[in-house]
Amino acid sequence: MINTFRKAIFKQGYSLIIAAWMFTLSFVISNYWAFNASPQKVKQSFESYLASQEKDFETLTTTTASLHLLLNSQADKSALDLQDKEYGLFVYTVGDSTPPKETYWNTFNMNVSQQDLRLPDGYYPIRANNGLFEMLKKTIPTKTGDFLVVAMIPIRWTYFIESKYLETALPMRRIWMVCIMWIRAALGNLFTIPVVRSSLS
Numbered sequence: 001m002i003n004t005f006r007k008a009i010f011k012q013g014y015s016l017i018i019a020a021w022m023f024t025l026s027f028v029i030s031n032y033w034a035f036n037a038s039p040q041k042v043k044q045s046f047e048s049y050l051a052s053q054e055k056d057f058e059t060l061t062t063t064t065a066s067l068h069l070l071l072n073s074q075a076d077k078s079a080l081d082l083q084d085k086e087y088g089l090f091v092y093t094v095g096d097s098t099p100p101k102e103t104y105w106n107t108f109n110m111n112v113s114q115q116d117l118r119l120p121d122g123y124y125p126i127r128a129n130n131g132l133f134e135m136l137k138k139t140i141p142t143k144t145g146d147f148l149v150v151a152m153i154p155i156r157w158t159y160f161i162e163s164k165y166l167e168t169a170l171p172m173r174r175i176w177m178v179c180i181m182w183i184r185a186a187l188g189n190l191f192t193i194p195v196v197r198s199s200l201s
Contacts, residue, residue, distance in 0.1 A: 050134060050153065050155075053086060053087050053134075053151070053153045054123070054134075054136060054153075056085070056087075057087070057089075057136050057138075057151045060080070060089075060149075061138050061140065061149050066080060067140065070091060070104070070149065071091065071140065071142065071147050071149075073103045073104065077104070082106040083106055085106060086153070086154070087151045087152055087153040087154065088105070088106060088107045088109065088110045088111075088133075088151065088152035088154075089104075089105070089106045089107075089149070089150070089151055089152075090102060090104065090105045090106075090111075090112050090148075090149070090150045090151075090152070091103050091104040091105075091147060091148070091149055091150075092117065092147065092148040092149075092150070093145060093146075093147060093148075094139070094145060094146040094147065094148055095145075099114055099117075100114075100117050100148050109130070110128065110130065110131075110133065110152045110154070111128075112135070112150050112152065113128075116135060116137075117137070117148060117150070119135075119137060120137075121137050121138050121139050122137060123135070123136050123137075124137070125155075126152070129158070130157065130158050131154060131155070131156050131157040131158045132154075132155040132156040133152045133153055133154055133155055134152075134153040134155055135150060135151070135152055135153075136150065136151040136153070137149075137150050138150075
C-alpha cells in the first residue's frame, strides 16, 4: 500500500507542481482583481485617465505644427491620429455676431451644445443625454480670426459603462474559475490511488 502511494505521488508529481503554480497564479489574479476593484484604486485610475487625456489635449493645442493642421479645414489631419483619440475633439470658427461654426469633429458619439460653447475657457463637467463628460474648452486666436477647440472626455456613458464593465470583469472571473477547476483536477488526480485488483477477484 505504501509503495502504491509513493508511486502515485511520483507519477502525479507534475500535477502537484502545476496545482501549486495554478494556486499561486489564482491567488495573484484574485488579489489583483480585488485591488483594482477597490474604491482607492478606482479613484486613482480615474484621475490618471483624466490627467492623461487633459495632457494630450494641451499638447495638441499648444504645438504649432499640430495647431496648423487642426485649424486648417483643408489640411490632411491624418498625421494627428485624431480618430484614435479617446475623447471627442471639435473645432469651431468664431464670428462677431454669429454662433460658432463647427469645422471639424472626430466622432459622432457626442456633441457640444451652443450653451456650453458660450462658457469661458476652462474645464467643465458636462451632463449630456448619453452620459457624463469633462469638457475642455480653449480659444485659439489667429491672424484670420479666433477658433474654439473643444474636447469632450467621456467619464460615464449612459447604458455603456455597465456593459463594458461586465465584459471586462467576466474574463477575470472566468480565469479564476478555470484556475480553481485545474487545481481541483490536479489535486484529484494526485490523491486518487490506483485500485490494485486482487488475485481473488
